[in-house]
Amino acid sequence: MNSERTDLPIETMDLQMGPSHPATHGTIKFNLKLEGEKVLDCDVEVGYLHRGFAKSCEQATWTQVIPYTDRLNYASPLINNVGYAMAVEKLIGLEITPRCQYIRVIMSELSRIFDHLTCCGMTASELGAITAGFYMLEAREILMRIIEAVCGARLTVTYVRIGGVKHDLPYGFAGDIERAFRIVRKLLSDCDRLLSRNRIFLDRMSGVGTISEEMAIAYGLTGPLLRSTGVRYDVRKAHPYLVYDQLDFEVPLGTKGDNYDRFVVRIQEIEQSVRIVEQALKKIPPGPVTVDDPRFVLPEKERVHGSIEGLMHHFKIIMEGIKVPPGEVYFAVEGGNGELGFYIVSDGSGKPYRIRVRPPSFIAMSAFHEMVKGCMVADLIPTFGMINMIGGECDR
């Protein structure tokens, strides 16, 4: 019996996983080279959700691009909104109002919590801990209702405008947030009790999908993926934008760069984001939420209805679009998955000449083969899960 077994041919097998494999949330294909269960190589094919974001933007006015950015990383649409609007504002040289800066920070951090909850919850449920996954979804739902009350939609928020935000926070927002955070903290501590010392979870996550510090930097990884290897790089700290330099928060770091580190970093970042929102709510000043600059911001409705100047100015902005001075600019914000950058070129007309997004998860997918080399096939799932590839952002 034994002699036959040793004679089994050992040759590599090619396996195609995807494009719509049930455990890969997002349409993506892995061309695997396997030796038994061991992954020798993994070739990632992306692009199944390509919608021509960059090209569509060239047909739209600067304002009309905002709904498109909602649909990039649809786990945290508000951060995309903020990133895009701030890139345009940087090109214009527009300084937004203090209240608006705080609102943008609050909404970005809520979105970041969303993103991390989605990522951690889905990964946990793919590893069988579906209860923890549902607890995180519950936390997400509670925050989602707040987002809906602010923006008017749950996912397709379209909340940020160039030069401000659409409207102010609703009445009673601070109280809602406080109540929601109490529940979220409770749910997270339940998840912590379910997962953090759970041997099955530890066995599946710890030491899997490891990437070294040098490799992570060489591939240009950012966000939780990079910080899990111990590199202290967070756009909010390295190049502070909005009012992040006035708020007190820490950048959680990992040590090994494996999936477990990524998970812990993300959970700790949720705690930090909660802290940021609480501080921002204490400090938020009253005042207008849009800048008073008739070249870029629509006038208030009363002025449109009541005065001929207001009406003309309104018509001009809508018919011709905002005129952004010619030039090019790169601006990055810290998205849920890493550095989310917008590179925009303007030729001085009402429409963008070129918009290019630096999507963090696209770059993370380019390093995926490094992470899974030598792992088992089953380890692909948590590794992919912790990257939190979002099709809309990766494929654009």
Add this chain to the structure above:
Amino acid sequence: MKRVEEMGLWERLYFPEVLRGLWVTGCRFWRNLIVHTLHLFGLAKDIQAAITVQYPDERLAYPETFRGRHRLTLHDDGSAKCTACFLCATACPAECIYIEAGEYPDNPVEKYPVRYEIDTLRCIYCGFCVEACPCDAIRMDTGVHPANWGFSRQDFVENKELLMDRSRQLQAKGREGLYEEHVRRYQHV
């Protein structure tokens, strides 16, 4: 949450952690079960049981800012406020508003829309049309979510009459009434 560096005896044993997990989920289960039972008898309504909403029997109210189905607002005499200025159609990123302008024979100042159609299959409910309208002629404050079934593409094209009628309905029945009617259509399918 902290990283557990080395699995100690506690983690290796499986059992204590299994029991702890059962305790966590058990607490939640019994709490939800009890609260749901109380709700059944009409008690403790202000305590939230499980987060799931038993739609369409129960529902959450939409917030004030919610962008729902469109309506064309009306003058006091019942005609549409819209002056066919095309600003909404220009601002719309989905290019889903179709307007045909006409002139009143006796009014040289204003135009009116002969046709005003929104293709809701293309509409992304961004609200730019509402922002763009200079005379408050279009609004999305009906508090009703978009229709999501129909038998042909034409069922999703909302024309001027429908949009104006929605304003009248809203005035007559209020948001709740409008929503009830909307949901009742589903229950009859």
